[in-house]
Amino acid sequence: MDNTELNSERELLAQVAAGDEAAFRTVVRFYHPRVFSHALAFTKSYPEAEEITQDIFLKVWQQRDKLPAIESFRNFLYISGRNQIISSMRKQVMQTGQTTEDPLEENLLPDQQYQYKEMYHLILKAIEQLPPQQKAVFTLSRLEHLSHEQIAEKLNISKHAVNWHIVQALGNLRNYLANYPEVLILLITIAPMY
Template identity: 35%
Template sequence: MSYLIAMHRESEILKQVSRGDERAFAALFNHYHQRLGLHIYKITRSEDLAEEVVQDVFLKIWMNRELLATVDNFPVYLYVISRNAALNCLKKAAHESARIEDVDLHLETMVAEVSEEDHRYLLIDEAIDQLPPRQKQVYLLSRHERLSYAEIAMQLDLSKESVKKYLQIATKSISSYIRKKLVMSCLIVAQYFFTK
């Protein structure tokens, strides 16, 4: 079977990579490197740095491939290590150019620019992780893999009605979780300003 596969087989690919399968690693790289490059570019504002960070991140993933067998949500795992790598790369560049204060200010500005979008995605990922296993499976297959109710029902050995119900409950739970988190954030910000 081709390694240019649908990513609903991602957990199997991660296991193959963790066992040292280079073709599976190439498939993982091909699936994610372009999106990751765009994400890193938003942080670094440099094509050269973005390319360097993407290479470093995938090298790190390969060097620590045994850990992939335990990763439940690879996009979140990739997001966290790539963001850290990008910020570290910017800090290193700042030290090398001896303009630490200017770059720190630049970093804060860039982080602020992407933080709202990042925060929203992180909240969604957190909310998905809070779902019971079956709801989480149905939600990810529907929203991330874009499978139809019938395809999900066949894959999980459920009725289409059960799939629909799981998806409705999961969507409602995610919305509720995000609403609560946003309200809490607003309260914390308000408390900060009123206690100064």
């Protein structure tokens, strides 16, 4: 995103923060497909993905006064989406009495679980091939779910460097996994949706 787009997004979010419903509808129209596809990748259910997506945007509206302080709205949506998906899957687990360390895997059929494990193993193998700093940053971000600020502090680097390493790591992983399109789809579920 260039500076012009970033400024436009900030202006739009400032309008939403001020209660402008038209600006909010613009934000929803732009981000809805991305948020929905991310939720669908995890839930495998259109109605559930739509409910999660609506909940995410409802929270954005309810907490709109905080929008001007958010440095990256895309990251904010990603984290909100991830948390909403995890919350939804925990509810399912509690309702069905199932316990699992990986709610996504539990929602799959046995043959799909095996395929999921194989694909996830390929991603971990690809991560091992990354240069050390990219590997450290990507692992902290995508597997340990730390924020850019937390990673920067932990590794004693700037937030800009964290972002750069993540972009480079994703590019390297996509190249490494180019012959495995189904694995690239799983990579998207652990990478940012934007």
